[in-house]
Amino acid sequence: MDYKNFWLSILRRLEPTISKSQFLTWFQNTAVLSIENEILIVGTPTNFARDWISQKYAIKILQAAEEENSQIKEVEFDVDAALGDGIDPRTIELKKVFAKPADKKVYKARGREEVVLTRSGILSAKLNPRFTLANFVPGDENRLAHAAALSVSRAPGMTYNPLVIYGGVGLGKTHLLSAIGHEVLTNDPNKVVAFTTAEIFTREFVAASKKFQADEFKKKYRDVDVLLFDDVQFLENRDKTQTELFNIFNELHSAGKQVVFTSDRPPSELSAIVDRLRSRLTWGLVAEIEQPNFHSRLAILKSKTQERRAILDPELLEFIAMNVSDSVRSLESALAWSIAQTDLLKTQPTVRELARMLGKINKKDRVLGLPENSPEIPVSTPAEMIELVAKHFNLPTEKVCGTSRKKEFLTARQIAMYLAREILGCGLAEIAQNFGRDHSTVLHSVRKISRELQKNEALVRHVNAVKKELGL
Numbered sequence: 001m002d003y004k005n006f007w008l009s010i011l012r013r014l015e016p017t018i019s020k021s022q023f024l025t026w027f028q029n030t031a032v033l034s035i036e037n038e039i040l041i042v043g044t045p046t047n048f049a050r051d052w053i054s055q056k057y058a059i060k061i062l063q064a065a066e067e068e069n070s071q072i073k074e075v076e077f078d079v080d081a082a083l084g085d086g087i088d089p090r091t092i093e094l095k096k097v098f099a100k101p102a103d104k105k106v107y108k109a110r111g112r113e114e115v116v117l118t119r120s121g122i123l124s125a126k127l128n129p130r131f132t133l134a135n136f137v138p139g140d141e142n143r144l145a146h147a148a149a150l151s152v153s154r155a156p157g158m159t160y161n162p163l164v165i166y167g168g169v170g171l172g173k174t175h176l177l178s179a180i181g182h183e184v185l186t187n188d189p190n191k192v193v194a195f196t197t198a199e200i201f202t203r204e205f206v207a208a209s210k211k212f213q214a215d216e217f218k219k220k221y222r223d224v225d226v227l228l229f230d231d232v233q234f235l236e237n238r239d240k241t242q243t244e245l246f247n248i249f250n251e252l253h254s255a256g257k258q259v260v261f262t263s264d265r266p267p268s269e270l271s272a273i274v275d276r277l278r279s280r281l282t283w284g285l286v287a288e289i290e291q292p293n294f295h296s297r298l299a300i301l302k303s304k305t306q307e308r309r310a311i312l313d314p315e316l317l318e319f320i321a322m323n324v325s326d327s328v329r330s331l332e333s334a335l336a337w338s339i340a341q342t343d344l345l346k347t348q349p350t351v352r353e354l355a356r357m358l359g360k361i362n363k364k365d366r367v368l369g370l371p372e373n374s375p376e377i378p379v380s381t382p383a384e385m386i387e388l389v390a391k392h393f394n395l396p397t398e399k400v401c402g403t404s405r406k407k408e409f410l411t412a413r414q415i416a417m418y419l420a421r422e423i424l425g426c427g428l429a430e431i432a433q434n435f436g437r438d439h440s441t442v443l444h445s446v447r448k449i450s451r452e453l454q455k456n457e458a459l460v461r462h463v464n465a466v467k468k469e470l471g472l
């Protein structure tokens with residue numbers, strides 16, 4: 001659950017019932033620390049605040065919490081001194097959030113998307129409500145992009161401007177971009193945030209030009225505080241639209257307004273973007289999002305499972321993390337499938353069913369990590385083990401089972417022999433035959449690896465990684 005938003009919705013219920021000064025005094029620097037077993041745990045910066053709030057407001061808080069989420073049955077208070085430093089990301093800037101929004105209205109634009117009309121009459125397109133910072137799982141693959149997003153949303157226009165986030169499909173660019181928008185608006189609802197994509201921007205620009213309304217188009221974007229521009233690579237070869245964006249960018253940038261772009265490539269590789277715009281893209285910070293590793297994939301799956309309030313066997317999650325590695329979007333579809341199965345059939349899919357489904361989604365020839373002693377165990381012969389080890393070390397199979405004494409081939413070969421013996425339980429003769437060696441060579445290799453595993457950490461890591469692929 002997104003604790004920050006949850007706390008905000010509770011505070012919105014409390015605020016009208018408490019005097020403004022009391023509200024600001026006591027609820028500044030508070031946060032939801034966690035929700036455990038139907039107990040809402042609220043953090044305060046000091047003992048004094050804890051005692052005061054729990055005496056005066058516990059019942060109101062509980063009522064509001066129950067109305068927001070009927071599962072909550074109790075509320076507890078806990079001191080967390082870090083909340084008091086005024087910049088803790090779990091806390092909400094009450095002064096700004098609860099400032100009187102002087103002339104701000106929300107209305108529906110002809111049943112289309114919801115838009116926010118602010119002071120100056122500028123539109124903030126509705127952001128995807130799921131794409132928040134709290135829902136974004138940080139990991140090695142997005143460390144810099146995530147930190148930059150945080151920094152930019154705390155102080156738009158002040159740190160990295162523009163911020164460019166780039167990376168492959170389905171790795172979280174749009175999510176992070178939208179999260180910046182949410183965060184900026186949470187910190188200060190009077191800010192004007194525009195979220196657009198290269199495609200929408202182009203379409204709007206072309207339509208406006210046809211109607212000789214280019215000026216109005218420009219005005220709309222010129223008045224924003226934060227411009228979030230998704231998939232800038234789609235502007236390639238659209239020179240007029242690029243010029244328009246270039247001009248808007250210059251105006252915003254020189255007025256200290258924040259611009260954030262996403263792209264599927266680093267700016268230097270956007271060859272069909274005109275030089276002057278491309279060079280602007282590198283003025284601030286360029287941060288890459290890479291493919292998540294196993295560890296991050298598992299963390300993302302766990303977080304998404306919680307977000308959907310589903311409960312799935314940890315084994316299933318690990319199995320998905322092991323087999324789905326191309327993008328977070330594919331992870332989500334595998335997860336959605338498992339949850340749907342569980343909901344509809346009232347029983348969790350077996351690893352085998354999941355494997356069959358993943359084979360369809362991923363078109364993978366081999367599914368990793370099927371349970372042991374199953375007839376479809378992915379690797380059962382020395383030849384398959386050689387292939388798996390070769391794949392792990394990124395070496396050609398022929399070299400691994402060939403005769404080269406080069407160290408990398410030799411080590412991979414000995415590991416494959418060792419695993420064929422220890423994991424698959426193959427006979428020495430059978431292994432020897434697969435490698436075109438005699439059985440004393442195999443025996444020597446197996447013993448050597450067993451010995452080395454006692455002291456060589458790198459080797460242990462390699463062997464464990466291959467075992468992991470086998471679901472061991």
Ligand code: ADP
Pocket residue numbers: 131135136137138142167168169170171172173174175176300328329332
């Ligand atoms: P992109 O724009 O890079 O193609 P998206 O931002 O649309 O990718 O992300 C695809 C899906 O994966 C979204 O549903 C998003 O919520 C999810 N996602 C990607 N990265 C993460 C992450 N680090 N934590 C949580 N969800 C993520």
Ligand code: MG
Pocket residue numbers: 173174175230
């Ligand atoms: Mg996207």
